Amino acid sequence: MPFPDPSVIATAADLCLRPWRHGVVVLDDSALPDELCLRLECRDGDGSRQPGRDLELELYRSGRDLHLMLSWPSEPEAPMLWQGRHPVWMDPQSGQRCSSPGGESDALEALARRLRALLNPSG
Template structure:
């Protein structure tokens, strides 16, 4: 029987792989690694919490690379996953590009200026982020929407 520690490690790996694979698919040709200082306890319970309707808050960084493995810090994203009532919400922001709006995705996508919080239009590179948010919401809460 696996130890609780190995189960937690497995859940973290599964979550990281799920998010990275979704980002790889939606942001081709970039490749992604998932990094988080708080992936431990919160990440371990993400799948179960999402399925059982429990509260969750999680912040992840998606580090981008070229297909050859060259780091592209300007393409790194921060992904926040959180619950508001019964709804699962996501925000996606570029880590090193303050000039770009952030994406909030609940029941629909909303682009906002990060400094003012006012709505803005979808940026030139925004469609892949909208696709990523839709895919992650569907994977984490297939019964929602």
């Protein structure tokens, strides 16, 4: 998968996860041609790093569809969000569907939908 413009991803995160600011770091772009792993690094309004708010983003294709996973590297036990045609919260240990964690889950779902639309405009 060609690397998407990091500014598009960072801008979408900034918009959906206000007031935080984000940068994009490639974690792994060599696994498979249709997969890409990124970290959305978070900063506060003064530019100070907030590593506890970082997100890991995995993009992958299944057929013609783009799917993504969002998770918190600082909270490996927290539910993760899978976004395909609809959002699904999953337990990271079992992979089973679970309840949304509340808090910022609506904002994360909005970010996932926005990224999927921006990065897969035909789907």
